[in-house]
Amino acid sequence: MGFQLVSSAKANGVIPVRKYRSEKTGLTVIVGEVEGPLVNGYFALATEAHDDDGLPHTLEHLIFLGSEKYPYKGILDLVANRCLASGTNAWTDTDHTCYTMTTAGSGGFLSLLPVYLDHILYPTLTDSGFITEVHHISEEGEDGGVVYCEMQGRENTGESRIHLEMLRAIYPNCGYSSETGGIMKNLRTSTDNEKVRAYHAGFYRPDNLHVIITGQIEPEDIFKALEPIEEKILAKGKLPPFTRPWQTPVDPVAESQTLKIVYPADEEDCGLVNVAWRGPKATTQYEELTACSVLLRYLSDTSVSPLQREFVEIEDPYASRVGYNIAENAESLLYISFENVLLGKIDAIHPKLQQVLGKIGTGEEKIDMKRMASVLERYILEALSNLESNPHDDVAFHVIGDVLYGEVEKDFDGRLNTNRCLQALKDKDEEFWRSLLNKYLVEPKSVVVQAVPSIEEQKRSAKEEQDRIEAQRTALGEEGLAQKGRELAEAMTKNEIPPPDEMLTSIPVPSTDGIKFHPVEIFKSSAGRSPAGLTLEKLPLYAEAYHLHTNFCYLMVTMNTEPVEPELRPYLLLLMELLTESPIRRDGELIPYEAVVAALESDTIETDARLGIETTSRFSLGPFGNTATLCMQVVRGKYEIGINWIAELLHKTEFTAERVKVCASKMVNDVAQAKREGNSIVRDLMKAMYYDKDSNVRVSSLLKQQKFLGELIKLLEGGAEGAEKVINRLNKVREIITRPENLGLHLAADWEEMAKLEVDLEGPWSKLVPSEGVPKKQLTVIPDWKLHTPGGNLANSTGVVVGLGSVESAFLYSSSKAITDFNDEDLAPLLLFLQYLTQLEGPLWRQIRGQGFSYGYNIVPRPNEGLLYFTLYRATNVVAAYKEAKSITEKQLQPNAEWDSTLLESARSSLIFEIIAREKSIGNVVVQSFLSSFKQVPAGYNQALVQRVGKVTEADLARVGAKYVKALFSSEARTAIVCHPDKAADIATAFGQLGHKLEVETSLESSILA
Structure with missing residues (x-):
């Protein structure tokens, strides 16, 4: 038994x-x-x-x-x-x-x-x-x-x-x-x-x-x-x-209703709308629930979907985003959400939605079965891709669904094999999808909730809390x-x-010897080695190939933006948006953007253009923000199709006044929501203290883009001359960053399997470069710290406190100068010093989180920026949390400070785990390989770092503490805080007593961000 x-x-x-x-x-x-x-x-x-x-x-x-x-x-x-x-x-x-x-x-x-x-x-x-x-x-x-x-x-x-x-x-x-x-x-x-x-x-x-x-x-x-x-x-x-x-039956929805609520805010510009319906039962109608998920995706995913076409991709958009969600309950919930809805249009959302869905429901607008096939195929491929990029969560989440709502044992197999269900849906005709739409989104009772930002509500709730x-x-x-x-x-x-x-x-620390990493080999054209089937020297540009066990090809092109003139630099963020959202000139014919987006959806698993190496939110750049990146994931059989797409997106997209305006309006409307997020605002404030005013980081930040895009939209609306000026500038920026000397290729695949396909793996890449002249092959790496203003951007203070009515708790970023090289011998001891302080149940956890002063905290070095950061996230008492962190850190910096051997052992062990976890999945290994060139570190860097952490001594810890950590809580450190406006002055006074001269700003528009 x-x-x-x-x-x-x-x-x-x-x-x-x-x-x-x-x-x-x-x-x-x-x-x-x-x-x-x-x-x-x-x-x-x-x-x-x-x-x-x-x-x-x-x-x-x-x-x-x-x-x-x-x-x-x-x-x-x-x-x-x-x-x-x-x-x-x-x-x-x-x-x-x-x-x-x-x-x-x-x-x-x-x-x-x-x-x-x-x-x-x-x-x-x-x-x-x-x-x-x-x-x-x-x-x-x-x-x-x-x-x-x-x-x-x-x-x-x-x-x-x-x-x-x-x-x-x-x-x-x-x-x-x-x-x-x-x-x-x-x-x-x-x-x-x-x-x-x-x-x-x-x-x-x-x-x-x-x-x-x-x-x-x-x-x-x-x-x-x-x-x-x-x-x-x-x-x-x-x-x-x-x-x-x-197990209790759920009462039916008695009647359709529209509800309007308010929420506290500093500006009354854009609101939110959710439209909800009851969906199929997660217990007995799982296949139908999966079909609803496909249908909602067809309706709202990508700019050619019916809802984006009608609400977002228009000259005067209703919202900046339309998305959908499903809550897998005993009786499921289906809802469509509209973000950044202009207040003047908030009442028009639901009638317009009923009209759009109604037209499809009656057959007046046909369901595009070719696109539906693409949606299904991409869904299936994403499910397989998830098993490479996020396999642990993917398996667990499907199992949890079975735990909660599986009725019989065969449900276990069914939930773990949604692709079987998706394959079966490929055989369904237009009538099936139309009747599904009518059954769940047109005929039943619905709930509409409109959420409206309110300055009055902010004042009322602040006073109510104060009085309470x-x-x-x-x-x-x-x-x-x-x-x-x-x-x-x-x-x-x-x-x-x-x-x-x-x-x-009594619990032994396990050995790292038996841990099985995902194997990866890195090849660079500059080193003269190539993987099976691919000769890097034959490629027309600087190239790197990563060989690993994957069923997909990851095609990444990096573009150095350094030569772009300051007055053109603000266009970069918009250009990234437009690359995948514009018409294409192919063999003399202009392919409309709708056809481009639909074909990309069909041919690729993911296509993404951004500033920086890793994805972040819209107005915040990833590391190495001077590099623009176009990334594409395709199945092996579509390797050449992927390359053709990259060549067309970079060289053949045609920018039209209409599409530029639509994309710019979408981005402007996104500002409203981003302005309410305390954590991203405080990060942007900190960066504004360091980075040059003409750097990508600054010109792509929230308020700069809001102003720039607003002026650009006015130019477009002012007639043909203004529109021509905008389009010429976009073309100029594109021409600069796609010059061969500014391009690099980074290709990840199972090259042994690719070689078996017996196709030309090098030839198609010639489409990326002009036929005349021999391109200069180079990878330009500009670390972010090189873009800082010498001496910084603060004249009379060491930081700012900004009042933001949409936040109740506080967010803090503090920083000081630190390591600028990922190969620096001091990095391993510095990481261990910080892990000792910040580990779960370590000194900072007990005093900051244990006393309920702040929900989150961290101290982390960013060598690409040359900075060491201390952060507090959702602090209820930001002053007390900061004082505790300062006191604990300074105590550990004393010459005779003791290191608790058990805590040090657990810090070392947990840090080793965090380094290993950087390569937890195939998707992560691709990103780490890609990053290694920009970090300028050798292959096997993470494994070597694990070994280095294992050898750090207490003397090393004392040395790096004095060298780097001491400055972080000194009066020279830069500090940015975002909090509720009522608390800003008191917080600035308290920090003044700690030696930090912080300026109080009552709005973002008057802050350093503007």
Whole structure:
């Protein structure tokens, strides 16, 4: 009697997945054989709540505060760090809670597994833990707690308010409409530890726990590691019968309704609209739900889809984005969301949507079956690509769907093989898709929610919060406040009792020797070596090839933008947008942009043009921002088609006034939403302090682009002369960056398999260069730090505090000069010094997150920028969080500072994991290989860095601390803070007392960003 095999399947025919169940305890184990260096665990429980107390979420946080066998806060993360992991994590969804861990190799995973499950099934759930982690009142009368802090940063955003309002309306009287994260008012007044304990008893049982494991690990070893937990479960005795969550029938939507809500904001420009319907049952209609997903994608994906065509890709757009979402519930939710909707058009969205869908529903507008075939084919290829780029999550998420809504064992195989379902959908005719559209999006009742930004609401809610805190202080009085302070201090003291060293050291630190990396070989035309079937010297440009086990080809072209003149530089971001969204001149004929977009959708899995090497948000550049990148992913058989596309996109696109205006308007409309995101604003403020005013980083930033694009749209609207001027400039920029000496090729594939295709792998690339002259082959690498202004851009201060009405918590970036070379011998010791301070359950975690001062924090070096950053994310008390970080760091910088050997060992182990995790999947290995040229590091750099980290001594740590870290908290460091306007002046004063002269800005428009 032990674990019995219940089901087995192959995820989309590629990755074997097996499900086992314990006959003794009902515990379920699912193992997916994912290749690569990491082993991932996802421990999922179906959970259901019917109020806004946030019990699922508060319990998720409290699980990490100790267990029966390991009754110490933070021991789980300390053990994880020793096991070649970097702490643990979890998420709470409406219908389940999932706890995660990832280790390098299986040795550490097997050691950590029983410790983790003891926490999940048998947590301590102490009152002291509840006080610090969930909610408390400080002696100043302010509310705090990690959960409270997290929800404060989220609850009143437009996105959060519209989502909750939609759920309330579409799922009346049902658990799907509860705020499982917890509403702040409930966290203050209703949520308590007794409720949490009762909730745990109801749902956290072995027969509701699914242990999902992906990676290279033997099932027999897992069962052996689970033996002590199984014995403990049996010793606890029989549990009452369990009712699976989400079995109660869901009330139907009684009537269609349109709701309007407001959310706090600084500007009343653009709002949000969601339109929602009930979809098929996730339990019994999974195939139909998959078909709805395809249909919604057809309707809204890419600029040629019906909804983008009607709402976005027009001269006077209704919104900057149209997207769709599906919540896979017992009765699913389908919704279409419109972002950055101009307030004057907010009431027109739903009637227009009904008109567009209605036309397709009646057959007045035909469904383009050729495009539908492309949508399906791309969907299938993306599913296969996900098994390379994100295999652990991909397998786990499909399994979790089965855990929650699978009815019979064959559902397990069905959910892991959505491609079978997608293949079957290829045979469906237009009538099938039209009737599906009518059944779910035209005929049924709908819920429309409009969310409108409101300055009045910002003032009202700020005053209400101020009044509430004042009333709270008055009600408590001096003695009451002092008592609250004592309670918090006592709770902190109890929580911070450290685990005995022997409890930690009894868990061995595993060796890194057996870890299986994804193999990759890097070839460069400058080095004279080439992979099978491809001779790099024959290519007309500087080229690199990466050979690895992949079913796809990744074709990347880099363009050096350095020669672009300052007055043309602002056009770069728009140019990147236009490259894949414009008509093409082919054999004398102009192919309209709709046909280009549709064909790209059919021929490629992904096409992306951007500034910088890695993808970031629209107005923030990836590292090495002076390089523009065009990336394309295709199946092997479309290698030459991909090259033809790259040549056409770079050289044959024709910019028209109409398309330029549409793309520019889309980008301008995106500004409204980006302006409300505290974290990206604070990052941009920091960059504005360093970078040259004509650098890509500055000219592509939010406010600069808003102004530039606004003027450009006016030029286009002013007649033919203005339009010609704009188009000539775009063509000039394109001509400069596509000159052969500015281009580089970076090609990743399984070259041995490519050689077997017996096609010309070099010839097609000649289309990228003019036939006359011999191009100069070079890769120009300009690290970001070379684009800084000498001495910086601040005249009379060391930083800024900007008030932003859309944020309730604060965001901070501080920085100082540091390492500029990825090969610097000091990098490994610096990384370890910082890991020691920042690791989960390390010194900063305990004092900053443990006291509920900030939800997130980090200290990280960026050698490409030559900077060391300290950041705080969603801080409820930014001054206290900063003071703690400064005090802890400065203490560690003292000449006689002690290094706790157990903490240092776990820091070393968790850092090694983080370096290995850079190459966790094939997709990551492609990115790392591509980056290695720009970082100017040799092949095998990450593996060598792992070895270097292993050899760092305490003397090395002391040396790099004094050399680099000391400056980060000194008065010379630059600091940017974004917070609520009411708090800006007080924060600046407090930082002034710490030696930082910060200027207060009441709006972004008056800040350094403008």
